[in-house]
Amino acid sequence: MAATMQDVATLAGVSVKTVSNVVNDYPYVRPETRERVMSAIAELGYQLNASARNLRRGRTGLIGLALPMLSLPYFAELAESVIAAAEERGLVVVIEQTGDDRGREMDALHGSRRTVTDGLIFSPLALGPEDEHLLPTRPPLVLLGERVFSDRVDHVTMRNTEAAKAATEHLLSVGRRRIAVVGVHPGEKVGSAALRVTGYEQALREAGIALDPALYGTAGPWGRAAGAQAVAQILDAGAVPDAVFGLNDTLAIGAMHELQTRGLRVPEDVAIIGFDDIEEAQYSAPTLTSVHFGRDDIARSAVDLLEARITGAAGAPRRVDAAFQISVRASTGGAGGRASAPT
């Protein structure tokens, strides 16, 4: 049987309370007492029983992270950052995969898992603005992204529109004028696709460039194949873009691949920019310029908001806008990448 606080107390010749005080870094313990307790702990190999502490404290020390699925690189990397940020604060993360399924997203919000965790960081993909009323306030909740808004819950937003506008402006700044956009979801009013397309259009309008339907590449799922196919469609229809804005990085990388396969040079003939700045952007050939949102910052903000809400330290729900920047790499003429054409 594992040693308990009582065992430690007996061995050290003190009461359990004193052991508890030591374990919890309670300041008013005489150094020599602390010393004695510490060595008793070491001798017995004592380890605190988490369940007992949790029961007593009324908390589990666990937070949930609900996301579509880990096989999407963006979410895997988000999870990586959230786990790391939580660890810094002594919190343990439990991941729930909702698989872009409305029912499972609602279940993540209300289901039995909520008993196990103290709070939830939730990145929805299926729920929309019309589901605002579903958001519970009871188990502390932090929303990620721009699909649902509510002034009743904490939120970390991405400013998709501004960032997409900045991405487009970057392409304009390197002299491109016929900028294709890849990954469009026609008819959709909400979600990352719509917001980013809006930013793209704003930038073009402000630059006095007419929008050209021939430069819009539709793509349902945002994968590499979709990016390649969307570009193929644009080119096959006879359009001649001098730049491509991929609404995320995998789309951009798929687009890049298709362009290169057709003998077009990146960035000489066509510049490319992506969005999200996943790891892969640093390893593509050429390396991919992308909109960088500091995943680590987002993760840290989310964990901080959630922790404050859990401990009751939080007041009115807050909204945090994540900062972004353009990571300029070779695909738009920046440094740091191998050229796409063999030397």
Add this chain to the structure above:
Amino acid sequence: MAATMQDVATLAGVSVKTVSNVVNDYPYVRPETRERVMSAIAELGYQLNASARNLRRGRTGLIGLALPMLSLPYFAELAESVIAAAEERGLVVVIEQTGDDRGREMDALHGSRRTVTDGLIFSPLALGPEDEHLLPTRPPLVLLGERVFSDRVDHVTMRNTEAAKAATEHLLSVGRRRIAVVGVHPGEKVGSAALRVTGYEQALREAGIALDPALYGTAGPWGRAAGAQAVAQILDAGAVPDAVFGLNDTLAIGAMHELQTRGLRVPEDVAIIGFDDIEEAQYSAPTLTSVHFGRDDIARSAVDLLEARITGAAGAPRRVDAAFQISVRASTGGAGGRASAPT
């Protein structure tokens, strides 16, 4: 305050024991009693307190999954499968990222997190055979992969050598003779790289083909860039392979990219096979033939072994060999992919 079992019992006019019986599906409860309890539960919105149950049962219901990092697609997909498999058994997964760091891997084995979880599924990357003695048997442990072996712990192995041999034989079967291997770790005796290279060499020897040092492509980290660079090196040195065996999929995809950039056609000029069969293999252009190890099966085996060990149902440590197969796709002339050359 949340409702407790006592509240439910009072409302239903029964004892807590009866409520507990209902909640735990104890069979000997009169249907009408069960009915009454159920509606009391519903009325109060009662939810079981996990901490209390865990304290009493001496378990936490959590299992750990220690892996290098989620930003590596293979591990993200492994985590996805493990979480899904655990969920089927009512277990919750906590991910620990060791970052390919020896110290953190040892910490995963012994650190404080072990108090929080009932057991650990561990996929090491830094520890080697010499660390066998470090493996604890006390918190139930299931090893994944082929870096460390011990007859004291349960293990799910991948048969890297046989699988790599089969991969090479597949290339031979489509008529290739000058097969480059990419991702070699020279001098390493242990780990996936060495085991897979051994399989590659076995296949060639059995086919009566001499090993050619010019066809070995070294790569430290197994990323896309490394794969591209290794192939570049082989080609620049003047070798003319008619096939490439990427020791994992990202290496293979990097290699594919480099070949295409140089104007070589896949699979017409050079066939390519990868290893792991990550999602991306289905979306590359052309689609990538790869060694498929049924991640879901591996995950399920690991979770089963661990659960048996936790509940004490397990006897002597078991070793499970994961089955594999070659997923033939376009990169070796199979169907199901777009051709690499535009039509």
Add this chain to the structure above:
DNA sequence: TTGTAAGCGTTATCAA
């Protein structure tokens, strides 16, 4: 088939 009561290992209250 159901009830009583004794813990599980902590933390918190209140004295000392």
Add this chain to the structure above:
DNA sequence: TTGATAACGCTTACAA
């Protein structure tokens, strides 16, 4: 600065 002692909410002998 430390110690008794009562919870926290549940499961489980043991009784009834």
